[in-house]
Amino acid sequence: MIRLDGKVAIVTGATRSIGEYIARGLHGAGASVMVTGIEDAAGAAVAASLGARATYRRTDVTRDADIEACLAETKRRFGKLDILVNCACSYLDAGLATPRQDWLDCLNVNIVGPAIFVQKAAPYLTKPGGVVVNIGSVSGKFGNGTRGPYSAGKAALMHFTRCAAVALAPDGIRVVTVSPGWTWSPPMEEMTGDDRDLADRAGAHVIPLGRVGRMEEVANIVAFAASDEASWLNGCDLAADGGFSALGPDQGKGPKYWVAESR
Ligand SMILES: NC(=O)c1ccc[n+]([C@@H]2O[C@H](COP(=O)([O-])OP(=O)(O)OC[C@H]3O[C@@H](n4cnc5c(N)ncnc54)[C@H](O)[C@@H]3O)[C@@H](O)[C@H]2O)c1
Secondary structure, eight states: EEEEOOOOETTTTTTSSSHHHHHHHHHHHOOOOEEEEEEEEHHHHHHHHHHHTTTEOOOOOOHHHHHHHHHHHHHHSSSSSSSEEOOOOOOOOOOOOHHHHHHHHHHHIIIIHHHHHHHTTTTOOOOTTEEEEOOOOOOGSOOTTTTTTHHHHHHHHHHHHHHHHHGGGGOEEEEEEEEEESSSSSHHHHHHEEEEEEEEEETTTTOOOOOOOEHHHHHHHHHHSGGGGGGGGOOOOOESSTGGGOOOOTOHHHHHHHHHHHH
16 A cells, blocks of 8 residues: 555546546645636545645646745645645647647646646655655657647657656655556546447457556546655656557557458
C-alpha cells in the first residue's frame, strides 16, 4: 500500500473523471488534497465527499491569478505543498482543420497552464521531496490523423517534464509524466454510448492486456509516482496503458501475420 500520510497535494482538473480519481487516490493514501478545477459545484461535491483533509478551490489553469491564489491558499490551509498533479485538459481539437484560436486555447490548457503552474509552484514545493506529476497521454506518443493540438500539447507536456525535471533536480524536486492509454472514463463513456463491453472489445485490438484501463488504475500509478517509494524516478514517463505503447505499428504481430492478412 502506497502511503502519503502528512503530504499535501494540488490536483488540477479534479472535478470529474481521471482527475477526481487521482484526488481520491491521493486522499485515500493519507494526503491532504486541494481539489481544483472550473466546475465549482462538482468540485465542491468531490471535496465534501472526501471530508477532512480536502477542500475545493476554483482554479482555471489559463489564469495566472487563479494559480497564484491556489498556491497561497494551499499554503495557508495546509501549511505546505508536496505534490502537484497537472491533470486538467482540453479536448478542443479538429485535427488539421483546427483554427488558430482553438490551437491557442487547447495548448493554453494542455501545456502552457501546466508549465506556468510548475513555475509558480516551485517556490512552494518541499525541498527536497516535492513532486510534480504531469498527466500525459498515449496521444502524445503516436501520430493520429484526427488530432492536432491535443496530441501536440501532450507531446510538449512530456518534453517539458524532462526540462523541468533537470531544472528542479538541484532542489530535490522530481518531475514525471504518467501517461494513460484508453481509460474507461466519461469521454470514453460518451464515445461508446456507455457500453463498457464495447470499450473493452475495442481496446482489446490495441491493448495487450485486452481491455481499457480503469480510472483507479491510473490513480494508483500517480500515487506511486508521487510517493517517497518512487524517489529515484525523475524526468521519465510511466505508461499507464496496459501495454498499448509497447506495441509497434504492426500491433506486435510481426510481418508473417501481415503478409498472411494481405494475401
Ligand atoms: N480519458 C482517457 O482515456 C485519457 C487517456 C489518456 C490521457 N488522458 C488524460 O487524463 C487527464 C484527464 O482526462 P479525462 O479524460 O478525465 O478528461 P475530462 O475532460 O473528463 O476532464 C478534464 C478536466 O479538466 C478540467 N478543465 C478543463 N479546462 C480547464 C481549465 N482551463 N482549468 C482547470 N481545469 C480545466 C475539466 O473541467 C475537467 O475536470 C487529461 O490530462 C487527459 O489528457 C485521458
